[in-house]
Amino acid sequence: MPKGSIEATHVWKRFRADPVQARLRAQIGALGQRLKGERRRGWRWALQDVDFHVNPGESVGLVGINGSGKSTLLKILTQVMYPYAGRVDVRGRIGALIEVRAGIHPELTGRENIHLYGTLLGLARKDVASRFDEIVEFAQLSDAVDRQVKFYSSGMQMRLGFGVAAFLQPDVLLVDEVLAVGDTSFQQRCIDRMRDVLAEGTTLVFVSHDLAAVEGVCERAVWLHGGLTREDGPAREVLNSYRQALEQVAELELTDGPVRPVKASVSGVDGQVPRSQEPCEIELVLQSDMARSAGVCIGVSEGTPSPIFLLRRDVPMPAEGLVEVRCHIDRLPLPRGRYFLWAGVFRGTNNIMAWHPVAHFDVTGMDLDAGPPGLVRQSPVHVAASWEIAEV
């Protein structure tokens, strides 16, 4: 097997089921049960029969809701944890950033930590020294490199950790949800750096809840759910089905409050599927319990609560009954894809109906133009434009 490849087959991992309460009484009770020969508390599976194969130089995103086994899988790949069953083979030097402060010792200075972490990755001192300046520059720590790390801000600690892991030329780079701490400009630089590392031939496994970042960096994605592989394939497809699964859950959780949605839909011309750059109509029927005037907000998003665009209108609510809200859009500025309709009703800053997804819909029509390589996120807004090109 060449360096940089990951072969994990039939990986199982289990943890002890919820531990006995730390209270002395509970402990004594548990001890008594054990003495009577009753069965010990059981196990819960964290990973069940997961296959994970990555070729050298490939970039794979790992997505899934909290507790789906992403971090456990990464820990098994780094050999920090051992599987209960299965075979795991990772070739080459592994650079892992499992958590923000992985391998960082708070009492030592930034300089000492860089050297220590390099040694942990199995590098000679001189190899670390040769890349030292690059790391410091990337992490923007030139003023703070001789300061103890415990006096760093959490963003600085993260930059240090990421810089060390990403610049010491590992064959496999494992990155677990670390971007959340950095500011936006640093996030973009991390993603650029990951792409550079990929270009140098390093294998990348990237765990993140920032789906746009995953899509920007990874060609392939694996979706874990409840410790099982739910989907494995091209990043775009896997992420789309993951987003939809997330939304469909949320749609079911309809609120009960003074104002509730009864019906929500988006339709195009003559009730057909909406098309890019053509008229469309959003229909929302609300049930109200009390007469008042309130602001109705309607937003369209790709999945997350932050909408691509938002529409708002004050609507008088009936004392007891239904109100129908229709919103007409002349030219729908969305490219082809699946979208979600979010709605909320507010009075001042008060929530009368919480901001939540009420429906999903598909748009047919144009695709977006391809962006420059390395661009993390392209907003899905289709702008009608005409071009004129002439030599002058």
Place this chain on the structure above:
Amino acid sequence: MSSTAPALSGPAPELIYKRRIRPIQMARELWHARPLISALTEREFRARYKQTKMGYAWAFFTPLIMMVVLAVFFGRAANVQAGGFPYAVFLYVGMLPWTFFQNSLNKGGVSIISNMSLVNKVYCPREVFPLSAIAGAVIDLGIAATILVGLFAGYRVMPEAESVWVPVLMLIQVAFTIGVTVLLSALVVYLRDLRQVLPMILQFAIFAVPVMVGLDDLVAKSWQPVASALNPMAPVIDGYRRTILFGEPPRLGLLAIASVSSLVYLIGGYLVFKKLETGFADVA
């Protein structure tokens, strides 16, 4: 979408992971981890004295104060057979190796749990943590040994020619120290109570080794072989004193027992450690 998925029946029995211990591979891996051990030792040592006003001087004053206190109390209270030597010299020749053992165990015993942030995030051979704690204790030993040189010079005592035995004694002591430290560091992970008990035991254990008194004053002759098997430190400390101060060879019979016993501790402790290390990250 709930977070629980339909449970599969479980892995096929032939897939279940078994810990195999391959001594050659283990040794090679450890050999490559030398820079890591020295880096961790350095880290530990630096971190310990950061933000202290006196800095590294503490490594010197701690054993000095301890020695003076013990010498004043025991030198007066107990009527010790010091073989005609000043009690402080007699005491310190025994105290120095004992303190090394005690420091190794105190720091090494908790080395895995206090490095949990590394243990469950970065891969490396796990024994580097207890081993670097022992290496740190070696540095402390080196600093504390200057006090011995001072005592020898002050009381005009010269080490005898039989001191050539010292490397042999050290070897036995180091083997025993590694075995016990490595074993304890793994046990502490699963049984955290040990962390509370360990320093206390080590405080009192000084009465189980011939530090304040000679071996013959501590254990009856007929029980000395048993004591040597259980606690190889006893004949080793006795050996240091006999060779360096009294100019006699060590008691070879007891020393033979101690070497076999140390080897058993070393291999046994290491094997238990290697078996237990597979679960370290799970209970972190």
